[in-house]
Amino acid sequence: MFRFLVFVFLFLLTSHTYFQRSVHADVPEPPEDYEGIITPPYEDYFRYKTSTGSGYRIKHTTKIWVGGDVMFNWGVRDAMKGEDPILPFRSFTSLLYNMDYRMLNLETPILHKTPTLDKLKSYVFYGEKKDLRVLTALQIDGVFLGNNHTMDLGETGLKDTILSLEESKINFAGAGRNEEESLRPLIFKKDNIEYRTFSFSDIGENRLFASAKSAGAAYFRVGTAERLIKKAKLNQVNMLSLHWGVEYSPEPTEVQRKTAKYLVNAGYQVILGHHPHVPQGIEVFPKGIAIYSLGNFLFGSKNSYLKHNISVVLHFVGTALVCAEIIPVFGKHQTLPGDQYFFPLGGEESEEFLKEYALLCKNLGTELVISGGRGYVFLDKELKANVKPY
Structure with a gap:
């Protein structure tokens, strides 16, 4: 009997060891120089039919993707604690791979070591250099520091x-x-067209802004923004990233609307807003558009005010902006226990959100066309008439 029990024990121990090895055999340890780079081909997760039909495939355009606020504390830090820190963000991979240029608002300093925090501020963000692997994996080309x-x-x-x-x-x-x-500005060139994006902050104390001899953020003055594009060339497209507005407000102020109209008339085809941490609507002017707030992109806050957000694909034909494509981004982190998730919305949830967002646009006189879980603001009537779902 004793021999039989010893045999059973050894069998179970050997089986357990073998099982453990088998389970982990296909999960290699990442190399020391692993940077989280994801190589093609990618599976495209973003083509699906919904209650409003299929999305539009807008061909032969220059596609510039813009995301909202990014930092690496709170839920983002929690999400990166796994074996693969890039995994929680991979849902964006195939989407961003198809873009010509990708940019977002980096709302945090990036440090080489844990810092001494600024006690003059209620919220102080910081990230480490290794956190930039997330942006590198998503192929982000440029960031706004204003x-x-x-x-x-x-x-x-x-x-x-x-x-x-x-x-x-x-x-x-x-x-x-x-x-x-x-x-x-950020500068991106394609087909002899130069796309330039300037970045400013309208929020912050004087000590935060750059001067002739000191470092800092670019302070927003209408006159400065206007001067920077006064000598714009015919093959240039000028866009403006603005950190402005009222936090958690779904509507821009009247001052913002008047400022946006003035800047578009001055030559900025696109105004890209952030700071409210919630999305605000789009206003179309004869010479361009204002996207008053994108909301967050990778933020991970559990603030009860926060809902879903938007990212935008700007479609250009040469220097002409023909369409702004709205891709909803998950943002209700306060409703999910435990791990954080970062992904583009799909299906019914995307369309329900877009119906709400369409009302914000309508309040600004803008029609948002919803199809296939995405929203579209068409600035070219011929394109709107001829574009077909895929």
Whole structure:
């Protein structure tokens, strides 16, 4: 009997060891230099039919994708604690792979070590250089630093951020080691067209902004923004990222609307807003559009005010903006226990959100066409008449 029990024990121990090895045999340890890069081909998760039919495939356009606020604390940090820190964000991979240029609002300094926090602010954000692997994996080309958190860790923090971005080959606009650098735009060229995006913050104390001899964010002045494009060339498209507005408000202020109209008339084809942390509607002018707030992209806040957000694909034919495509982004992190999730909305949930968002656009005189879980603002009547669902 004793021999039989020993045999059973050894059998179970061997089986358990074998089972453990079998389970983990196909999960190799990542190499030390692993950067989370995801290589093609990608499965496209974003083509599906819904109650409003199929989405539109808008061919032969230059596609510039824009996302909202990003930082690496709170739920984002929790999501990155797994074995693969990139995994919680991979749902965006095939979507962003198909874009010509990708940019978003980086609302945090990036440090080489844990910092001493600014006690003068209620909320101080910071990230580590390794966090930029998420942006690299998503192939982000450029970030906006014109916001009220860029200087959370002072000049040293901003200089660390700039160095980390440069080492990660991610371009930036909206802040710099001096005012001149802070006013330089993101530049993307395709088919002899130069797409430029300037970045400013209308939010923050004076100490946060760049001067001739000190580092900081670019302070928003209408006159400065106008001067930067006064000598624009015929083959240039100018866009403006603005950190402005009222937090958690679904509507822009009248001052914002008047400012946007003036800037579009001055030559900015697209105004890209952020800071409210919730999406606001789109207003169409004869010479361009204002997307007053994108809301968050990767933020992970459980604030009860927060709902879903938007990202936008700007479709250009040459220098002409022909369509703004709205892709909803999940944002109700307070409703999910445990792990955080970051993904484009799909199906019925996307369409329900877009119906609400369409009302915000309607209040600004803009029609939002909903199809296939996405929203479309057409600026070209011929395109709107001829575009067909896929």
